[in-house]
Amino acid sequence: MDLNIQNKWALITGGANGIGEEISCQLAKEGVHIVVTSRSEKPIKNLQKKLAHLNVEVHGIIVDFLEPNWIDNFKHKISKFSISILINNAGHNLNVNDPYCSIDDWHKVMELNFYSAVNLCNLLIPKMKDNQWGRIINITSCAGLENSGPVTYSVSKSSLTVYTRTMGRILATEGGHVVMSAIYPGVIVTDGGHWDNVLKNNPSHAKKYLDERCPLKRFGLVSEIAPVVVFQCSDLASFSHGAIIPVDGGQSRHYSSFNYLS
Numbered sequence: 048m049d050l051n052i053q054n055k056w057a058l059i060t061g062g063a064n065g066i067g068e069e070i071s072c073q074l075a076k077e078g079v080h081i082v083v084t085s086r087s088e089k090p091i092k093n094l095q096k097k098l099a100h101l102n103v104e105v106h107g108i109i110v111d112f113l114e115p116n117w118i119d120n121f122k123h124k125i126s127k128f129s130i131s132i133l134i135n136n137a138g139h140n141l142n143v144n145d146p147y148c149s150i151d152d153w154h155k156v157m158e159l160n161f162y163s164a165v166n167l168c169n170l171l172i173p174k175m176k177d178n179q180w181g182r183i184i185n186i187t188s189c190a191g192l193e194n195s196g197p198v199t200y201s202v203s204k205s206s207l208t209v210y211t212r213t214m215g216r217i218l219a220t221e222g223g224h225v226v227m228s229a230i231y232p233g234v235i236v237t238d239g240g241h242w243d244n245v246l247k248n249n250p251s252h253a254k255k256y257l258d259e260r261c262p263l264k265r266f267g268l269v270s271e272i273a274p275v276v277v278f279q280c281s282d283l284a285s286f287s288h289g290a291i292i293p294v295d296g297g298q299s300r301h302y303s304s305f306n307y308l309s
Contacts, residue, residue: 215289
């Protein structure tokens with residue numbers, strides 16, 4: 048299957064860890080040149096070593112999306128790359144679990160999970176439209192479509208999901224050359240991530256969660272998310288404007304009012 052994306056340039060936020068790292072690796076295998084963001088240099092260096100055997104360029108930009116006016120510095124650093132694929136992958140609940148948290152905490156979670164993506168879309172979409180080709184894939188979450196996870200995280204991912212649907216439609220009316228879609232994963236285990244730590248330190252809780260919430264009785268893998276994202280980056284996704292695609296092992300229940308699998 049020819050995805051026809053060789054030698055294109057992709058920006059993957061949070062692209063040197065977890066799901067983002069696997070997306071970066073899979074895109075690089077398709078011949079895509081990579082620019083990733085990270086809050087520190089070490090993950091970038093590790094990714095560059097990992098992909099050194101491939102005939103692609105791998106660059107990193109250190110940025111913290113919680114820093115004021117980060118976009119002003121970032122736009123100068125990204126301007127030397129001709130980005131035609133944008134993966135808005137960076138996200139976290141920032142351990143804000145209190146539903147009555149301060150507005151400052153709300154701003155932080157929304158900035159990381161939603162406003163950073165909007166800023167990057169506003170920056171890069173005009174260039175994609177000029178070049179008459181672009182793909183934007185937002186990595187949201189099943190928590191953005193149903194009652195799951197901390198309130199702030201769920202609302203921020205819900206905002207990204209609705210943004211994808213509505214902006215995807217707008218882009219379709221503006222020539223259709225730029226396609227925005229979203230992938231929402233279920234619970235994915237990543238090295239050093241939350242559920243990796245739970246499996247190691249509280250396996251009984253992990254088992255209870257899997258038994259009660261996940262039909263497959265296991266966590267998803269980054270290798271099961273990245274190929275779906277890569278497909279949405281390709282010419283073959285030309286009819287996916289505003290698509291919201293679940294890759295969650297049947298975990299989400301928002302399509303029905305009862306669990307017929309139990």
